[in-house]
Amino acid sequence: MNNLDNYHLMFNNYPDVVNIKQLREMLGVGITKAYTLVNDNIIPSKKIGREYKIPKVMIINYLTNTK
Secondary structure (H helix, E strand, C coil), rough: CHHHEEEHCCCCCCCCCCCHHHHHHHHHCCHHHHHHHHHHCCCCCEEEEEEEEEEHHHHHHHHHHCC
């Protein structure tokens, strides 16, 4: 199974770009862990204003351990 297959199978009820709240829901983690994942660039994101924008594909890459 390649990453494109994963993209179509995982989190299909979430938009292509999510926020911290949605990241927490997707991974089932707390607020501290979610911010650690994005601040340490473990899950790449962009901070726009006061909000993080996290591409869903980056979360899938994190979970499937692919780059």
